[in-house]
Amino acid sequence: MDYMQEALDQAYLAQQHDEVPVGAVIVHNHTIIARSYNLVETTANPLAHAEILAIEQACVKLKTSRLLDCDLYITLEPCTMCAGAIAHARLRRIYFGAFDPKSGAIDHGVRFFNQPTCMHHPEIYGGLREQECQHLLQSFFMSKRCKF
């Protein structure tokens, strides 16, 4: 199964709900155990990023606070909050789509997993389906600029 496509499908759902189009899935034993998309506006919760919601879903599903054998697929490079959350959840691998020079915290900004105080080091693969993930975000922001 193409897990990044599943994450992209979630991002398209976000777009349909007029949310910044970012989607996530978490995979455990070749099965998707959590799917989510950014819900910041809908829920008026500034912390309702796709990664946060997916991690919380996966923990409920597996009845654990440690997602040691789980992999996260996310359409955008995680921000500082989400990078910290990934470390707390002990995710095994992170696959992300578009790079985010402005708010990303893996290859940009605080580069959290390269910091000596970071005690968890998932395998990280950036740039999967990068163009499609990025195009979706660019189209969204372009449409907003036209609207206002």
Place this chain on the structure above:
Amino acid sequence: MDYMQEALDQAYLAQQHDEVPVGAVIVHNHTIIARSYNLVETTANPLAHAEILAIEQACVKLKTSRLLDCDLYITLEPCTMCAGAIAHARLRRIYFGAFDPKSGAIDHGVRFFNQPTCMHHPEIYGGLREQECQHLLQSFFMSKRCKF
């Protein structure tokens, strides 16, 4: 009202529930609108830090995703995840108790609010009731070491 005492009261509640004793309150117009303590073990949710729970409560209370006129009192220096969450929530002031050289992200680690990619800069005051906040944490970890 001594808001850090209120945060400490939350931390003592955490201790009673066998959670790492960290407590938080959020204040708006001289009124406490959110109180919480660390619930990571109780909820099996690795993201259930006191700050995260308090921010989510406050957003529900004020029906907004931006806590522009709100101040957070927290007994321990926020971690990377919580520092990112504080920026997303646009909190006005942060008062914290104990410093956390291991996992803190304000005066240690990623020093998030000093990073050029951080777009929100709350006023920050560290070390309020530092000794009591720190003693509570040290006693907790000491008791754990004796138990195991």
